[in-house]
Amino acid sequence: MTHHTTDHTHDMNATSWVESANGHPDFPVQNLPFGVFSTDGEDARGGVAIGDYVLDLRNVLDGDLIEDDRDLLHYASFATLNDFFAMPGGPSELRAKLFAALTDESYKAAMEVCLVPMADVQMHLPFQIHDYTDFYTGIHHAVNIGSLFRPDNPLLPNYKHVPIGYHGRSSSICVSGTDVKRPTGQQKPAEEGGTPEFGPSKRLDYELEMAIWVGQGNDLGDPIPVGEAEQHIAGISILNDWSARDIQAWEYQPLGPFLAKNFASTVSPWVVTMDALAPFRTAQPARAEGDPEPLPYLQHDMSHAAFGIQMEVLITTPKMREAGAEPHRLSHGPMTAMYWTAAQLIAHHSVGGCNMQPGDLLGTGTLTSGEDGGEGSLIELTEGGKKTISLPNGEERKFLEDGDEVIMRAYAEKDGYARIGMGECRATIVG
Template sequence: MTIELDFTHDPKATSWVESANGHPDFPVQNLPFGCFSKDGKNPWGCVAIGDFVLDLRKLADTLDVGDTRKILHYAAQSTLNGLFRIPGGASKLRQRLFELLTDEAHRALVEPCLVPMAEVHMHLPFDIHDYTDFYTGIHHATNIGKLFRPDNPLLPNYKYVPIGYHGRSSSIRVSGVPVKRPSGQTMAPDADEPSFGPSKRLDYELEMAIWVGQGNELGEPIPIGEASSHIAGISILNDWSARDLQAWEYQPLGPFLAKNFHSTVSPWVVTMDALAPFRVAQPPRPEGDPAPLPYLLDADDQAHGALDVQMEVYISTAKMREAGDAPHKLSSGPMTAMYWTMAQLVAHHAVGGCNLQPGDLLGTGTLTSGEEGGEGSLIELSKGGKQPITLPNGETRTFLEDGDEVIMTAFAEKDGFARIGLGECRAVIVG
């Protein structure tokens, strides 16, 4: 893994797009990719800059961008799959766009390609063929394990193998799409047989989405030392969970209806180039934990394979919105809560010969900090539903109710660099 900083990371760089300067999410040092439309249909590629999106299709028709012309053509398509299939393509285009957006000489040609963000509809950034949800949050795994196995919360394989399961890609939706409460079978503790009905223990899961860029051929593993180069970028992920459905159905094969009804992802793909200043060492494993097996162990990955990204989750109930109350922060925590690095997830996923493809989504699993106030789900905040949490307006929650909106945000900041953000991942629960 090579961490390279260049002119696009200069904290003193400013854009002639004035709203980008000092923007908490989308300064010119970020330039995340996404797909938008003006009518909610037929999307095409764009980049976020301040309070605007840069229309890449119109840009491609407007000016000669030199050796990035072919790359820009792929970036302007209905999804980003083609762009990230090109080795180094997104990196080259991001650098060229940085030049265009910081040099006043290009303003007259580029400014007509800007569209106010408030006027656009955002879409899924990729055509997602496959979705895999991992379980890398060791503090979350421990908390959940204690609910079922107080004396042995983590199973023996957890510290040796990245645990994951294949999810349902067809039900992934972009931020803002309402979530319909799922129904399924549940088994009450004192019942003789299960009942059917809407989930009563609907929960959110604070996760991050890792997007695959370059794929691999079937039967050809991705070495751990090369795995980072196969990552296109990250977004925020809320992998909604029906806890009561899952408790009944998950043995022996794992989650099914409890997880396949809806997953929400933020629309912006923040590239690994933009995140380069925020690469940090993977937190050391606790004393006594086994070292990763050789195919998962790379010294450079251990030194730079984690991301110093902070995550936050808020709730806004129907009553809060009616009263004009601001959303209430439920918890916050770092992406460094991952027990495994992103590269380790990619390498393990492909080690048996599985062929990853551009646009595949890998979920980190719920990320809990391990400290009070850093819980990544309501089941942890409410101690398994036994201790309701009280909101500022007096409402209480153990799990989500119809009308509740969950809002997740994430950002990276560090002295000497511009803060960059990932935008929002939000959705309202409907009956």
């Protein structure tokens, strides 16, 4: 497998003439994630996060400020990044050129006019998303959920052999900051054989996930080998795949999730590239003793197959915001909670001949750490609604109420390298 390697763009001592980038917890010059933004009165276009600013790539292109890369800048400045990330090597090359310009004082006078304060922009989905697949790679989450329904046999026999996933609804994926309307649907009858209830979900939940974006696609009938799969990953964002647990409990058999999942999924707006993440690659955790080996088409080098990314989920309620209280952290954990690697997900998804396309979104599934405080959903934190969560101001929750805002964050840090982050994935529940 080809790994993205560390180079001068990861030098922790590198600084930018964009002063807010130096020491920034998410967007130092060592990161430079791509996204799509707009400002008042202007249309959406590509940009790069640098400190407290967005570098407007259209203005960089129009000003002819970076030599020899007009084609790359042209595609990177589009209102969607599909064509840009479909270019083999293109994002890596442009990131390196932007790093050089943003660390060279001689570019400052010409380029600082291309900086837009992040507080003044509206972010958009980075890709036109044709397809969305949500996997179930968090084994601790799978055990916790399975234990609620099958205490003696929480994992089904196929779990450790095949990456489990379902095709979700791409049209209802929303960018961070978009309100989520509480879904309505059928719910399980109160008595066996009774008439199902119908109304707004009473057990609305979040799911702490990561988003894996497809860059280069493949032709129909031409599977992606696991050893080449990472070349098809554009980058990573944060994903909250909302779930209406009461609707889900009634509808999921025999074909799986439907209305309980199709009302909204929220994704963070910045695509953190595989190049930026190179220093933070880590070994995939070893499988438990007795677990089966993956079938040959899923076997690959596991020494750098995982991502050393830390995740957390926080909540604010209307009362907390009125009082000026800080968001309360509900749980936190690592992205290494994945039982299957990102490469294995892509290899499995395409092994039957499925043609992946630029901008396709793969969700990891809920990532629960396996330790107390690492539960990736409320249904786990409340043990299926049996327990109550107490917030610092005395409020209590089992599931989300109208006005609650869920905030997810993720970042990578390692000795000898600058910390980089994914920004935030946030949304407020409305009735």
